[in-house]
Amino acid sequence: MYDTGKIFVGIAIFLLFVAFPFYYNLGKAVAKPEPSIDTPVINQMEKRQCVESKQTMKTLHMKMLNDWRDAVVRDGQRLYVATDGKSYNMSLQNTCMNCHSNKKKFCDECHNYMAVKPYCWGCHIEPKEGA
Amino acid sequence: MAIKRREFLKIAGLTLAAGTGGLTTFSALRNGILEAAQYNRDPKGLKGSRWGLVIDMARFQDSKAIQKISEICHKKHNVPTIPNPRHEIKWIWQEGFEHAFPGQESPYMADTMRHQPYLVLCNHCDNPPCVRVCPTKATFKRADGIVMMDMHRCIGCRFCMAACPYGARSFNFIDPRPFVKELNREFPTRMKGVVEKCTLCYELLAIGKPPACAEHSNGAIVFGDLKDPNSEVRKLIASNFTIRRKPDLGTMPSVFYIVSGKEERLGGHEHAG
Numbered sequence: 001m002y003d004t005g006k007i008f009v010g011i012a013i014f015l016l017f018v019a020f021p022f023y024y025n026l027g028k029a030v031a032k033p034e035p036s037i038d039t040p041v042i043n044q045m046e047k048r049q050c051v052e053s054k055q056t057m058k059t060l061h062m063k064m065l066n067d068w069r070d071a072v073v074r075d076g077q078r079l080y081v082a083t084d085g086k087s088y089n090m091s092l093q094n095t096c097m098n099c100h101s102n103k104k105k106f107c108d109e110c111h112n113y114m115a116v117k118p119y120c121w122g123c124h125i126e127p128k129e130g131a
Numbered sequence: 132m133a134i135k136r137r138e139f140l141k142i143a144g145l146t147l148a149a150g151t152g153g154l155t156t157f158s159a160l161r162n163g164i165l166e167a168a169q170y171n172r173d174p175k176g177l178k179g180s181r182w183g184l185v186i187d188m189a190r191f192q193d194s195k196a197i198q199k200i201s202e203i204c205h206k207k208h209n210v211p212t213i214p215n216p217r218h219e220i221k222w223i224w225q226e227g228f229e230h231a232f233p234g235q236e237s238p239y240m241a242d243t244m245r246h247q248p249y250l251v252l253c254n255h256c257d258n259p260p261c262v263r264v265c266p267t268k269a270t271f272k273r274a275d276g277i278v279m280m281d282m283h284r285c286i287g288c289r290f291c292m293a294a295c296p297y298g299a300r301s302f303n304f305i306d307p308r309p310f311v312k313e314l315n316r317e318f319p320t321r322m323k324g325v326v327e328k329c330t331l332c333y334e335l336l337a338i339g340k341p342p343a344c345a346e347h348s349n350g351a352i353v354f355g356d357l358k359d360p361n362s363e364v365r366k367l368i369a370s371n372f373t374i375r376r377k378p379d380l381g382t383m384p385s386v387f388y389i390v391s392g393k394e395e396r397l398g399g400h401e402h403a404g
Binding site: 052069071073074075076077078079080081082083087090093094119122123124125 | 168169170171172173176209271273275279281282283314316317319320321322323333337338
């Protein structure tokens with residue numbers, strides 16, 4: 001076989017390059033995201049209850065927001081009657097963020113961890129919060 | 132390596148279980164919506180089948196009056212004030228007669244009428260060309276006649292701007308947010324790359340209020356349902372001479388202008404454009 005040495009050196013360099021993210025991050029555990037619901041509005045609630053159950057919100061909030069926006073913008077329906085019969089104004093900016101006024105510790109915490117970048121805040125105004 | 136019947140069945144069973152489980156999760160995400168939950172309209176919301184405006188131009192002879200209305204609208208909807216005219220965003224603004232009503236001017240028309248500013252905005256046409264050309268249905272006609280914008284869907288192709296004969300649409304060439312002086316935190320802004328225009332204050336109609344321009348005009352702009360023969364707009368149209376912008380294009384605008392009649396300054400009564 002010709003150039004065995006060069007080929008093996010080439011393969012070694014290639015593997016080193018491809019595996020770079022793995023050994024670069026070795027031993028640097030990224031902290032588990034812990035979204036916080038510690039906001040003035042939520043703390044004042046008697047029963048800390050979102051629009052739907054915590055589990056539903058965790059798994060389906062993105063789908064729900066999508067459906068909400070279609071209902072409001074396209075069908076002009078603005079009231080969400082939840083499973084427990086309560087009515088909510090479907091609005092990210094005025095309803096969701098009214099309670100969850102801590103976007104950085106609530107939304108971004110998981111989104112950054114999962115590297116998802118929803119473009120909500122290109123238009124919707126995020127709540128004011130101290131840096 | 133031969134696989135035994137028992138083992139094969141075990142694997143097949145597990146695969147099936149995993150598959151069904153996955154499918155359930157998938158369909159829950161897909162149809163996602165909890166069955167007991169539902170959407171409703173706000174009962175306070177205004178109901179109409181073709182919203183329209185009647186604007187009494189005798190009340191807007193001063194361009195300051197128009198400016199005031201457009202400031203109120205723009206402030207309410209976070210419309211940016213961009214100094215570069217090529218990036219300008221406008222929902223409601225003023226035009227000269229020859230631009231607002233081209234082809235309807237004449238050399239002998241009253242001076243006041245020819246030189247006064249005209250308040251113009253999206254006409255919420257009955258036959259909107261912008262809706263026809265939109266490739267994503269980002270702009271669409273609502274059942275109540277509003278030509279609506281769904282900013283989430285707009286891809287910024289600007290076909291609608293080419294189609295609109297009234298110049299009612301503006302494109303966000305740059306991020307508009309730094310140019311909004313005072314944010315209305317109850318309404319979103321827009322982002323770079325989308326087209327925007329007047330939405331006839333759909334967010335106010337939904338909670339039972341008239342559009343901001345009509346509300347703050349002291350009666351100079353009247354809002355109502357054009358399909359309702361007893362509505363105030365219909366009565367005004369029936370009892371006054373009104374014109375619309377470029378009616379010959381067949382877009383059937385829903386904004387009517389009372390241009391002659393009440394004010395003495397016009398000197399006469401009939402100005403059949």
